[in-house]
Amino acid sequence: MKTRLTELLGVEHPIMLAGMGGVSYSSLVAAVSNAGGYGCLGASTMSRDTLIEEIAATRARTTRPFGVDLLTAFPDSLVEHVELAIEGGASTFVAGLGVPSQIVELCHQNGVLVVSLCGKVDHALRARDAGCDLVVAQGTEAGGHTGLVATLPLVPLIVDALAGEIPVVAAGGIFDGRGLAASLALGADGVWVGTRFIATFEARTLPGYHDRILEAREDATVISRAFTGKTMRVLSNDTTARYEADPSLLHPFPDQLFTSMREGTFHLGGDGFTSGVDFRREGYPAGQAVGGVEEILPAAQIIQRMVDDASEIIARLAQL
Ligand SMILES: Cc1cc2nc3c(=O)[nH]c(=O)nc-3n(C[C@H](O)[C@H](O)[C@H](O)COP(=O)(O)O)c2cc1C
Structure with missing residues (x-):
């Protein structure tokens, strides 16, 4: 499954692990990258020392590309942490909560791509104008900090507004091959998945987190x-x-x-x-996708199933 995203990131599958603070640590990031997806460290809650350790641990576990996700909402430490991500060998810097205008040039000078999470068309246009290399169109279904517009309208609206200038990655409520196929049908170049990957053996979790995710319905x-x-x-x-x-x-x-x-x-x-x-x-x-999470799995299995199921769906639709 080759898309502009797989080309840009140098990966096999158009599936990105969301940089979930407290969850997407080196074991999960490396597992996703080793499985042909794109792992992203959720560094928003990490101290400087933990960030250095987690980047090193990721590199020890995989030779494949990975990214680092931080919140621009903490501007004091942003530049220093981005420098650590660059030195550590991350190939993207992902900004949750705000367009990271102040660090785009620094990243580009060092060959690092800049990604921005967007909940509205305006955010995506500002990210493009600031020089971001791709945007994640994150619908309200998503777990974590989120906006009000749902994934189904948001993705095609952002795809249209950007008119092919930079790739768009769909996020919010995607947990299986159907979500991946649907995202590609909406014009996205891949998916950014959070909640589904919490329920993996490699995720860093809290006591009670897995149990609550497994028992939760979609309206929980x-x-x-x-x-x-x-x-x-x-x-x-x-x-x-x-x-x-x-x-x-x-x-x-x-x-x-x-x-x-x-x-x-x-x-x-x-x-x-x-x-x-x-x-x-x-x-x-957690996002509304919790309703579709029924078992804890290895991250690689989630990725393989998503790709296999999406390929089958796309082939079936092509027969219509
Ligand atoms: C536990 C958790 C922590 C998150 N932390 C962050 C974060 O630190 N930075 C960020 O950009 N997004 C964060 N997010 C949002 C994710 O990046 C992503 O957009 C979202 O999980 C996608 O929707 P989904 O959960 O339906 O897959 C978090 C989401 C979850 C579930």
Whole structure:
């Protein structure tokens, strides 16, 4: 399955692992890259030392390309962390939450591609204007920080707006070969998958995370500011209900994140300190795709199944 994305990234399959903070660490990143996809480290919650270690551990486990995902919402450490990603040998820098204008030139000077997550057409146009090399069109179905527009309209709208200038990768609610085939049909060059990869043996998780993902139905998530102060899709629980009942308790980003950490309701990304995780109160980011996640699998198996099923679907449709 060759697309502009596989060409640009130098990979076999048009499947990217979302750089999920607290989840996409070296084991999962390397497993995805070794399986012919494109692994991305979720570095948004990593300290400087952890980032250095995780990049080194990724390189020790794979010789294939991989990326590093950071949030532009933490501008103080952004340039330094991007420099570490470049030195460590990442081939892309991915920016969640905002167009990373300030580091595009630095990345390009070092041969690193720049990717921006976009929830609206305007974001995608700003990313293109800033010099980004590809955009991820992330629909509201997605786990983690997310916008309001659904994947089905968002992807073709961004594809049309960019008119082929740079590749578009679809995200939000994609968990199998049907999602991959549908994304290609919408004009995307590949997919960016988060939630499905949480339920892998290689993912870094929290106590209770896998169990909750496996039991959750498609309506078990809610968009809430409860854990960071920004709109984030998570599994609904007592904490999301409390803030929904009284939004005046909320602080703006990032103060709400510090509040959650202090109150012991958000451990994702912490350096292994997970005692006191209570699933009724804990922030577990997840997308609506949870409804389709029924077993923990090796990441390579998820990728192979997606590619096989999508190829079969595309061949079947071609007969119509
Ligand atoms: C646990 C979790 C953590 C995430 N952390 C980040 C992050 O740190 N940076 C980022 O750009 N996106 C983050 N996201 C969003 C993903 O990059 C991606 O857009 C989303 O998972 C795709 O939708 P899906 O979950 O339906 O596959 C996160 C998502 C999840 C589920």
